[in-house]
Structure formats: C-alpha cells, structure tokens
Amino acid sequence: MARKLLLENAHIEGIHTYDVYRKNGGYRSVEKALKTMSPEDVVEEVKKSGLRGRGGAGFPTGMKWSFIAKPEGVPRHLLCNADESEPGTFKDRYLMEKIPHLLIEGMILSSFALGANQSYIYIRGEYMYVLRILEKAIAEAYANGWLGKNILGSGFDLDLSVTPGAGAYICGEETALIESLEGKRGNPRMKPPFPAVKGLWQRPTVVNNVETIAAVVPIVNEGGDAYAQIGIGRSTGTKLISASGNINKPGVYEIEMNISVEEFIYSDTYCGGIKNGKKLKACVPGGSSVPILPHYLVCKTAAGQDRLMTYESLADGGFATGSMLGSGGFIVYDEDQCIVRNTWNFTRFYHHESCGQCSPCREGTGWMEKVLHRLEYGHGKMEDIDLLWDIQRKIEGNTICPLGDAAAWPVAAAIRHFREEFEWHVKEPKACMERNYGLVAEKTFEPATA
C-alpha cells in the first residue's frame, strides 16, 4: 500500500478546519521544531531528506535554503509560490483547498529554518476562493498561537499572509513572483543577484512551491532519513501528480517515487487506463513545458528499461528520448488526439503569457503560434516544419527566464517525435481538418471520440 505523507488526511470531514486538523496530529511538527530543534537542525533534516523543489525545476530544497544570505539587521522572507499555472497542473490548488493548515504548518517550519519573520503565500488571482480558505485557516492559526509573536514561548515571531496575483503565468517564475508581490508587472529579473541575496524588497528571500513547503511537515515529524527512504535514488519521498487528459480517472494522486509510469497510467489505483478503450498515443508527464513522449517511450525508456515516475527515469535519454517530471502535470493523449493542434494550443498559451521583455520569446512565441496555426488549418508548407525547428532553437537559452525554454521544448519534442504527423498536415490538409474535433473555419466537427 502506497504511503501518503501529504494527502493522508485529506479525505477527513472538516480537515480544513483547525480543530479537526489539530485532532489529527496537525502542528505536531511545529511543537517539535520550536521546542527541540534549532533552525539549523531543520535545514539539516531537509538536506538529509533529499527533498527537491516540487514546482518543476527539482532543485534540492535544503541546498536552496543554505544559500540565503544573512546580513546583520536585514529581514529575510519566505515566499510560497502558489501561482500554479503550468497547464496540466492542479495539485497545489487541491492541497490548499482540502488541507490548508498543512501549508501553514510547513510555512511556520520553513520560516523558522530560514529565520524569516514575515512570510507570504503568493497565490494566482484565479484561485481567489482558495485564498479565502487560506485566510480563514491563517486566522485560526493566529487565534491558536501558531502565528504571531513568541510562538509557543520559543521567542520566534512569524507573520503570515496570503496575497493574490491577477492572471499571469510568468509570475510562477520566482523573480517575476517577487516583482508581482512588490505590486509591479511580472517581469522576471536578471540573475544574479539571486533572490537568496536580493529578493523581495532587495532582502534575502527564498521562494518555494506549495508542495515543497508542505513536505517539510512530514520531514520534521519523521526525520529526513525516514523521508529519504521512500523513493529511488535522488527522487526521494512522495510526489503529487495531477493527472488529466484521456484517462478514466483524472485527478490528483500522491505517489511514492518508485512506481512505474505503466502502473500509474493503467492501474485502477491511479489513472485507471485510457478512456473509451482507446490506445495511448502520447504523454506529457510534467506539465505543458516538458517534452511530449510518443507512446513507445512512455512506459519504457529508449534502452528498454521500465520508465518510472521519478526525476531521473522520466529524464532518461535526455530530450532525445526522455522528458521531465517537472511539476507533475501528467497529461495523457489517446490515439485520436492531434499533436499539431495540441502544440499549436500550447504555443498560443506561451505567446499569451510571454511578458515581452526578451525579443526571442516575445516575437518567437508569436511566430511559432502563427506557423503552427497555418499547419493545423491546412495552409502549411513543408518548409514550415524546419522553420518551426529553427525558431524554437533560437528562443531556447536566449531569454532572461525559463519561459522561453518552456515554449521551445514542446515544439521541439513534437517535431522530433511526430514529424510525420506534421508532414501529413501539409500533404493532406483536408483530411487533417476533418479529423479534428474542434472548430475549423465556420464548420463544427464532432469529436472523433463521440
């Protein structure tokens, strides 16, 4: 039976309220940390746990924490990144909605570890109803002495509040998030200086994802070593996966990072197989930014090994034959789905969300969207495929922030693995339009699956 560390109690009636949460062992970790541990001890446990950032990049959390500058007399800040906007990802929303006190508990521990006395949860504006759930939970935490001055008589003070964005994918990038929290446009900053040195209001700042911060709770409760025993290799602990697309059971699943992709897709514990008895065509395992995998590389690596739900195994083969765990936004495509249409759709997203600072991203995403649109709508030429390849190559690595890469990778992977489908769009424009289930010109085509 798979262990759950974050969502174990998520099903309990009323768990979003303080009383029920506390009765089920909530805030134990804060008692332990504030009464028996130093901030350095907490950092040490997180380092031992092997916890890696759950927002997408997978950077070791303990190491990130150890970079924070500690100049005398300058306040430090912890920011929780709840800007969850990567298409395919909806796990943080689930966690915050169901079990908001878990995030608050993790914020207290992490703020203590970093010596931050004023921390913020930055949540995407569309999740306003979740913000209200969090604010209610924060008020309960204050009322019960878990926030505010001199928590549990430890001398540690912490103020926590939650603040919304207003619709901008880019604000999930940590320096854009900081800009936004300062009340500005979400334009990413040049690094260095890194936020750990100069972040919010030019003060040392750490930005961590919701799930990362929540994971600190079981790490402190059970110890970093116990946490590190779950999973395989450098993929320790559990991971929340948001499963969507053509599967029988979409939703949020907490997995131990040792199960196979095949089990995840086909087992009734998780996705329950492909919907309508269709065949698997492709999978985007880590949110829209990561390379799409064709069916023959989803459950097996190019070397013929079982592909596992881990950082390393999903990346096995590099971008040539692998992908990334990313944010855990796991999107499954059945045999009827059109890769060109999907790539166009994702590219339109990146074009819409580009902040406009860097020319390669601002212009390139728009060009790619246009080229993909004409391919999809039957006006493409063979040279368009190479043109697309050329544009994405010139975006990747040439921008201030990773949005450029995120826009380039899905296009590159789609061409790499599905070039024939692109060519078919050029050769058979009529047939490909008829196959599409969307709206083409003024005519409505029924979904192929209907």
Place this chain on the structure above:
Amino acid sequence: METAENQIAFKEETLKEVGRITAQFPEGMQKSALIRVLHLAQAEFGWLSVPVMDYVARLLHLNPVEVYEVATFYSMYDTKPVGKVKLEVCRTGPCMIEGAERIVKYIEDKLGIKDGETTSDGVFTLKTVECLGACGYAPMLQAGEKYHEHLTEAKIDDLIEQYRANPVANYMGM
C-alpha cells in the same frame, strides 16, 4: 458605466479592507497591496476605468502610471466595460482535448455573442482564458470566483439561466 471622477470612492467597508491589506506589508512597502486593491476596485466599480485607476493611485500614494502598467499587464483586469457575469472558459491543452472548443461555440450560439463580447443586456461577457488549474475536471469555466467543472451543454443551460435570474457579479471582491 463611466463615473465622474469626484464620485469615485470605495465604500466604507472596502476602505477598511484596503487598510487590512496594506497592513500586511512593512511600512513603505504599501505598493505591494496594489494587485489586490485593483481586484477590489474592479469588483466595486465593474471595470478599471482611468478615473478608477487614478483613484487607486491616490489611495495608495502611487503615480497613476504605476497603476496603469499593472492593470494592463495582468489578464484578470478589465480596462474596458464588461457584463455583470464574466464567463471565462479555459481553452488550454487538457481542456481543449476534453471539448473546450465545443463549449465555447455552444455559449457563443446560445448568447449570440463571440469570444470577448458582451450581451446587449449587459449581463454576460464571454472570454476564453488560459489554463485555470482545473485540468482534471475539464472542460470548465470560471464565473466570478466560482469554478464550474465537468461542463456539459445541459450544465451551461442551467448556469446561464441561474445567472440571468440573479446576475451576481461576485468578482473577486471582499
């Protein structure tokens, strides 16, 4: 509706909320409250006209341009009038493969408006938006703060009927 500049002012309780929000940030960092205060302004005044943005600037001691540049950057802000109920349909990847395009077309036909337009009675605005983080419950739309998921044509009929009878704006206010 255009409101004369001198008439623009938050209600008493909204001003209190502005005070609560600004108090969350250290002295001198009140600009951080801007994004949330703009949500409040949009909820109270319907959309962010220049006089409304100027009012917010005065309230937070900012230059008007600091408010304009933010209001025009983020996609949730309306710098043009909109209907009382915005139907924001997610159109990105997972929602698309679950039929978001069909849903948009259905709403367009039903309300007689296109994406981005408002019905002549001023009740509904239809807008397609990018991923709202509900991919597992697709297709979906957001109306005010509420997420409506697993949409079907019948569900949309009900929704539209409900909102037409009671066009509660409920846009990200208090």
